[in-house]
Amino acid sequence: MAKDKVKERVNWPVTILLIIGLITIIFPLYMAVVIAFKDPSEMTNDIAGILSLPSTWSLDNFIEAIQVTDFFHSFMNSLIITVVAVVVSVLVHSLAAYAIGRNMDHKRIFKWSYYFIIAGMYVPFAILMMPLVKQTAVMHLDNMVGVMILYVVFYMPMNMMLYTGYLRNVPIALEEAARVDGASTWTTYWKVIFPLMKPMHATVAVITGLAVWNDVMTPLVIMGGQGVNTLPLAQMNFQTAFSTNYNLAFASYLLAMLPMILFYIVAQKQIIGGVTNGAVK
Amino acid sequence: MASTAAKVGSGRNKTFMAILIPVLVLFCAFNTFPLLTGFFYSFTDSKGYGAFNIIGIQNYLDLFSDARVLNSYLFTFKVAVVATLATNIISLMLAIGLSSKIKFKSALRGIYFVPRILGALVVGYVFSYFFTYIVPAITGSESILASTEWAWVAIVIVVVWQACAQTTIIYITGLSSVPEDVYEAGSLDGAVGWDKFRYITFPLIMPSVTTNMVLVMKDMLMVFDQIVAMTSGGPAQSTESISYLIYNNGLSGGQFGYQCANAVIFFILIAVVSILQTKFLNSKEEQL
Numbered sequence: 001m002a003k004d005k006v007k008e009r010v011n012w013p014v015t016i017l018l019i020i021g022l023i024t025i026i027f028p029l030y031m032a033v034v035i036a037f038k039d040p041s042e043m044t045n046d047i048a049g050i051l052s053l054p055s056t057w058s059l060d061n062f063i064e065a066i067q068v069t070d071f072f073h074s075f076m077n078s079l080i081i082t083v084v085a086v087v088v089s090v091l092v093h094s095l096a097a098y099a100i101g102r103n104m105d106h107k108r109i110f111k112w113s114y115y116f117i118i119a120g121m122y123v124p125f126a127i128l129m130m131p132l133v134k135q136t137a138v139m140h141l142d143n144m145v146g147v148m149i150l151y152v153v154f155y156m157p158m159n160m161m162l163y164t165g166y167l168r169n170v171p172i173a174l175e176e177a178a179r180v181d182g183a184s185t186w187t188t189y190w191k192v193i194f195p196l197m198k199p200m201h202a203t204v205a206v207i208t209g210l211a212v213w214n215d216v217m218t219p220l221v222i223m224g225g226q227g228v229n230t231l232p233l234a235q236m237n238f239q240t241a242f243s244t245n246y247n248l249a250f251a252s253y254l255l256a257m258l259p260m261i262l263f264y265i266v267a268q269k270q271i272i273g274g275v276t277n278g279a280v281k
Numbered sequence: 282m283a284s285t286a287a288k289v290g291s292g293r294n295k296t297f298m299a300i301l302i303p304v305l306v307l308f309c310a311f312n313t314f315p316l317l318t319g320f321f322y323s324f325t326d327s328k329g330y331g332a333f334n335i336i337g338i339q340n341y342l343d344l345f346s347d348a349r350v351l352n353s354y355l356f357t358f359k360v361a362v363v364a365t366l367a368t369n370i371i372s373l374m375l376a377i378g379l380s381s382k383i384k385f386k387s388a389l390r391g392i393y394f395v396p397r398i399l400g401a402l403v404v405g406y407v408f409s410y411f412f413t414y415i416v417p418a419i420t421g422s423e424s425i426l427a428s429t430e431w432a433w434v435a436i437v438i439v440v441v442w443q444a445c446a447q448t449t450i451i452y453i454t455g456l457s458s459v460p461e462d463v464y465e466a467g468s469l470d471g472a473v474g475w476d477k478f479r480y481i482t483f484p485l486i487m488p489s490v491t492t493n494m495v496l497v498m499k500d501m502l503m504v505f506d507q508i509v510a511m512t513s514g515g516p517a518q519s520t521e522s523i524s525y526l527i528y529n530n531g532l533s534g535g536q537f538g539y540q541c542a543n544a545v546i547f548f549i550l551i552a553v554v555s556i557l558q559t560k561f562l563n564s565k566e567e568q569l
Contacts, residue, residue, distance in 0.1 A: 015383040047418040099300040122552040126527045127544035131315035153311040185296040214400035232402045253403045260398045
């Protein structure tokens with residue numbers, strides 16, 4: 001009875017407050033859009049000139065930004081790095097978590113390995129950065145391959161914790177049944193366990209993917225100044241070269257944000273779910 | 282029979298070792314090894330190239346009397362503490378709003394989450410323009426990005442704007458796990474409004490508070506992208522975060538060994554803060 005009553009009544013004051021609050025989210029994006037579509041001549045010095053809608057919605061700034069930042073190239077580099085880092089992370093981290101998770105309760109070397117890797121979460125990139133610049137140069141890994149390897153290593157502690165946590169709830173009886181049928185540990189893993197961890201794969205893919213796609217520091221120090229750009233690096237180089245043409249700049253920013261916004265529109269539920277799981281677990 | 286089982290067992294062990302060893306090698310090669318190298322360089326006067334000498338703990342001694350380094354620590358902790366508190370307070374209010382009986386619930390939740398998916402660098406560029414042109418045009422004053430006294434506030438606003446998205450979602454999850462009957466029991470005892478929040482909701486969502494405090498604080502202590510995008514550490518080095526100083530002076534300022542020592546201190550601080558925070562907040566958690 002009481003519950004029904006609560007459900008019926010929409011809390012309009014809170015709804016309205018929350019809608020007003022959306023201004024804080026939408027205003028910066030609105031500003032980016034109107035400036036990006038405007039001709040520089042429309043940008044008067046007063047605030048109305050900046051924030052009014054453009055008189056004509058012109059794509060010129062976007063076309064120029066695509067050329068100047070070599071957008072498609074940077075986009076492809078970001079995409080390759082992200083996809084490879086995510087796929088390898090899902091395959092390697094889940095497998096490693098399986099080996100460690102299934103043995104850490106009764107074998108010391110696995111238990112120590114677990115804590116050894118997990119401790120990596122407290123290591124800030126700032127301390128690895130300088131030695132890694134030297135190390136990757138010596139190993140000829142001061143390129144995209146090196147950056148991808150580093151991501152797989154950097155996100156290993158977090159993903160290891162997520163996967164081993166999840167594995168605790170996967171009953172061991174399942175793989176014992178497969179083993180009785182004569183399947184090897186390797187086959188059992190890929191045929192039985194790996195598919196069972198699907199929800200955790202989604203979580204790991206989302207948090208690793210978001211972090212890698214938006215990361216600036218790793219590609220900046222490892223392969224900066226070599227002419228190979230990721231999307232954020234391209235924005236940075238663009239900023240130093242053309243900082244005064246704001247219409248062009250905002251077109252470029254929007255282009256850099258667009259792939260992730262489109263992806264978010266398609267996979268909103270998975271992304272929010274992944275971020276939540278990754279943090280709460 | 283026993284021997285077959287042992288054989289199967291040892292085959293299984295071999296597989297597990299064959300997985301563990303390469304993973305450990307990979308982790309050591311690109312995490313442990315550079316960590317140790319950084320530790321080693323912190324005892325040298327290396328410029329990042331050429332010959333260097335081992336100078337013992339001189340770098341560490343110098344760090345403590347280096348005003349620029351001390352300022353970067355003050356700035357970073359000021360931003361981290363203020364931003365962590367602001368993020369958690371705003372997010373908790375948003376989460377309570379977004380968990381109540383409202384219209385357009387999923388649309389509102391979806392839009393409030395958008396900042397989480399955007400890159401911090403580009404967001405920093407957009408806000409940099411906002412603080413440089415829009416805000417002064419409204420207030421008629423100088424841009425706060427040009428003020429040594431207030432530029433840090435602009436950094437706080439940007440990092441809070443982004444951090445609230447994920448923090449809010451975590452609080453929403455925490456709130457949804459509070460069982461309805463706890464509230465009903467509470468309202469029988471006369472708990473409403475602030476009392477209800479203070480004595481019923483808040484203790485029950487303490488695990489989310491722990492998670493959010495630790496996650497946000499750690500992120501904030503490592504603030505970098507927003508500094509690059511908005512101030513480059515200026516004006517007059519007033520917004521140099523620790524990460525930014527290490528990056529800037531360590532890689533292009535000829536202070537390789539010195540900044541390695543700085544990074545070692547930074548690493549210890551991050552570990553200590555995260556562990557202490559988790560310990561302290563865990564002790565405040567209450568189980569149902």
